[in-house]
Amino acid sequence: MANCVTRILLRVMIYLFIIFWGSFGVARVLWQFLWHPLSFFHQKKREVVPEILLDSSYGTHKYVTANGIKFHYVANGTEGKPLMLFLHGFPEFWFSWRFQLLEFSRDYYTVAVDLRGYGDTERPAYKKDYKLELLIQDIAELIPALGYKSCVLVA
Numbered sequence: 001m002a003n004c005v006t007r008i009l010l011r012v013m014i015y016l017f018i019i020f021w022g023s024f025g026v027a028r029v030l031w032q033f034l035w036h037p038l039s040f041f042h043q044k045k046r047e048v049v050p051e052i053l054l055d056s057s058y059g060t061h062k063y064v065t066a067n068g069i070k071f072h073y074v075a076n077g078t079e080g081k082p083l084m085l086f087l088h089g090f091p092e093f094w095f096s097w098r099f100q101l102l103e104f105s106r107d108y109y110t111v112a113v114d115l116r117g118y119g120d121t122e123r124p125a126y127k128k129d130y131k132l133e134l135l136i137q138d139i140a141e142l143i144p145a146l147g148y149k150s151c152v153l154v155a
Helices: 002-035 093-106 133-145
Strands: 060-066 071-075 082-087 109-113 152-154
Touching: 060 093, 060 133, 071 133, 082 093, 082 133, 093 109
Parallel strands: 082 109, 082 152
Antiparallel strands: 060 071, 071 109
Protein backbone atom coordinates (compact mmCIF):
# COMPACT_ATOMS: atom_id res chain seq x y z
CA MET A 1 0.00 0.00 0.00
CA ALA A 2 2.79 2.43 0.90
CA ASN A 3 4.55 1.62 -2.38
CA CYS A 4 1.38 2.47 -4.33
CA VAL A 5 0.95 5.79 -2.50
CA THR A 6 4.60 6.68 -3.18
CA ARG A 7 4.18 6.02 -6.90
CA ILE A 8 1.02 8.11 -7.04
CA LEU A 9 2.69 11.01 -5.21
CA LEU A 10 5.69 10.76 -7.54
CA ARG A 11 3.43 10.96 -10.59
CA VAL A 12 1.54 13.93 -9.15
CA MET A 13 4.85 15.72 -8.49
CA ILE A 14 6.04 15.03 -12.05
CA TYR A 15 2.79 16.33 -13.55
CA LEU A 16 2.90 19.45 -11.35
CA PHE A 17 6.50 20.04 -12.43
CA ILE A 18 5.54 19.73 -16.11
CA ILE A 19 2.52 22.02 -15.71
CA PHE A 20 4.57 24.61 -13.78
CA TRP A 21 7.42 24.87 -16.30
CA GLY A 22 5.15 24.40 -19.30
CA SER A 23 3.05 27.35 -18.19
CA PHE A 24 6.20 29.50 -18.15
CA GLY A 25 6.93 28.51 -21.75
CA VAL A 26 3.40 29.28 -22.88
CA ALA A 27 3.40 32.58 -20.94
CA ARG A 28 6.69 33.61 -22.58
CA VAL A 29 5.34 32.93 -26.09
CA LEU A 30 2.09 34.77 -25.33
CA TRP A 31 4.02 37.71 -23.86
CA GLN A 32 6.15 38.02 -26.97
CA PHE A 33 3.11 37.69 -29.24
CA LEU A 34 1.02 40.26 -27.35
CA TRP A 35 3.73 42.86 -26.77
CA HIS A 36 5.67 42.43 -30.03
CA PRO A 37 3.14 41.09 -32.57
CA LEU A 38 4.99 42.37 -35.64
CA SER A 39 8.31 40.80 -34.70
CA PHE A 40 6.71 37.51 -33.61
CA PHE A 41 6.28 36.29 -37.19
CA HIS A 42 9.08 38.36 -38.70
CA GLN A 43 11.77 36.57 -40.69
CA LYS A 44 15.24 38.01 -40.46
CA LYS A 45 16.80 38.24 -43.90
CA ARG A 46 20.49 37.34 -43.96
CA GLU A 47 22.69 39.89 -45.66
CA VAL A 48 25.64 37.51 -45.92
CA VAL A 49 25.51 33.86 -47.00
CA PRO A 50 27.01 31.55 -44.34
CA GLU A 51 30.49 30.42 -45.43
CA ILE A 52 29.66 26.71 -45.11
CA LEU A 53 27.11 27.02 -47.93
CA LEU A 54 29.86 28.24 -50.24
CA ASP A 55 32.30 25.46 -49.31
CA SER A 56 33.48 24.04 -52.65
CA SER A 57 34.40 20.68 -51.12
CA TYR A 58 30.71 19.69 -51.25
CA GLY A 59 30.54 20.30 -54.98
CA THR A 60 29.99 22.91 -57.66
CA HIS A 61 26.97 25.20 -57.59
CA LYS A 62 25.17 25.22 -60.93
CA TYR A 63 21.84 26.17 -62.49
CA VAL A 64 19.62 24.44 -65.03
CA THR A 65 16.18 25.27 -66.41
CA ALA A 66 13.52 22.56 -66.44
CA ASN A 67 9.72 22.79 -66.60
CA GLY A 68 10.01 26.58 -66.91
CA ILE A 69 11.83 26.95 -63.57
CA LYS A 70 15.49 27.85 -63.00
CA PHE A 71 16.80 25.20 -60.58
CA HIS A 72 19.86 25.55 -58.38
CA TYR A 73 21.84 22.40 -57.67
CA VAL A 74 25.16 21.27 -56.28
CA ALA A 75 27.02 18.58 -58.23
CA ASN A 76 29.99 16.47 -57.23
CA GLY A 77 31.79 13.70 -59.05
CA THR A 78 32.61 13.13 -62.68
CA GLU A 79 30.01 13.83 -65.34
CA GLY A 80 29.46 10.72 -67.41
CA LYS A 81 29.23 8.43 -64.39
CA PRO A 82 25.68 7.31 -63.51
CA LEU A 83 23.53 10.10 -62.10
CA MET A 84 22.49 9.97 -58.44
CA LEU A 85 19.86 12.65 -57.81
CA PHE A 86 19.10 13.76 -54.24
CA LEU A 87 15.74 15.40 -53.43
CA HIS A 88 15.23 17.11 -50.09
CA GLY A 89 12.09 17.28 -47.98
CA PHE A 90 10.25 20.13 -46.30
CA PRO A 91 11.70 22.57 -45.15
CA GLU A 92 15.22 21.64 -46.23
CA PHE A 93 17.42 22.34 -49.29
CA TRP A 94 20.50 20.84 -51.03
CA PHE A 95 22.62 21.20 -47.89
CA SER A 96 20.78 18.27 -46.28
CA TRP A 97 22.63 15.94 -48.67
CA ARG A 98 26.16 17.40 -48.30
CA PHE A 99 27.68 14.26 -46.76
CA GLN A 100 26.05 11.95 -49.31
CA LEU A 101 27.34 14.16 -52.15
CA LEU A 102 30.86 13.49 -50.94
CA GLU A 103 30.37 9.80 -50.15
CA PHE A 104 28.78 8.70 -53.43
CA SER A 105 30.73 10.98 -55.78
CA ARG A 106 33.37 8.26 -56.27
CA ASP A 107 30.94 6.02 -58.13
CA TYR A 108 28.27 8.47 -59.31
CA TYR A 109 27.76 11.98 -60.59
CA THR A 110 25.91 13.22 -57.51
CA VAL A 111 23.44 16.09 -57.75
CA ALA A 112 21.51 17.64 -54.87
CA VAL A 113 18.85 19.96 -56.23
CA ASP A 114 16.92 22.74 -54.52
CA LEU A 115 13.32 21.95 -55.36
CA ARG A 116 10.82 24.52 -56.62
CA GLY A 117 10.62 27.41 -54.14
CA TYR A 118 13.57 26.35 -51.96
CA GLY A 119 17.11 27.69 -51.64
CA ASP A 120 18.28 29.51 -54.78
CA THR A 121 15.71 27.88 -57.08
CA GLU A 122 13.01 30.16 -58.49
CA ARG A 123 9.87 30.63 -56.44
CA PRO A 124 6.59 30.51 -58.35
CA ALA A 125 4.13 33.12 -57.11
CA TYR A 126 0.98 31.04 -56.77
CA LYS A 127 0.03 28.20 -54.47
CA LYS A 128 -1.30 26.23 -57.46
CA ASP A 129 2.26 26.13 -58.83
CA TYR A 130 3.27 23.69 -56.06
CA LYS A 131 0.92 20.83 -56.91
CA LEU A 132 2.37 17.34 -56.73
CA GLU A 133 1.92 16.82 -60.46
CA LEU A 134 4.15 19.83 -61.18
CA LEU A 135 6.79 18.67 -58.71
CA ILE A 136 6.90 15.26 -60.38
CA GLN A 137 7.12 16.91 -63.78
CA ASP A 138 10.02 19.04 -62.49
CA ILE A 139 12.03 15.92 -61.69
CA ALA A 140 11.06 14.19 -64.92
CA GLU A 141 12.35 17.17 -66.91
CA LEU A 142 15.34 17.80 -64.66
CA ILE A 143 16.98 14.46 -65.46
CA PRO A 144 17.27 15.10 -69.24
CA ALA A 145 18.18 18.75 -68.56
CA LEU A 146 21.21 17.40 -66.69
CA GLY A 147 22.11 15.29 -69.73
CA TYR A 148 20.89 11.90 -68.51
CA LYS A 149 18.11 9.46 -69.41
CA SER A 150 17.82 7.87 -65.96
CA CYS A 151 19.11 8.23 -62.44
CA VAL A 152 19.33 6.69 -59.02
CA LEU A 153 16.77 8.75 -57.10
CA VAL A 154 17.35 9.38 -53.40
CA ALA A 155 14.62 11.22 -51.54
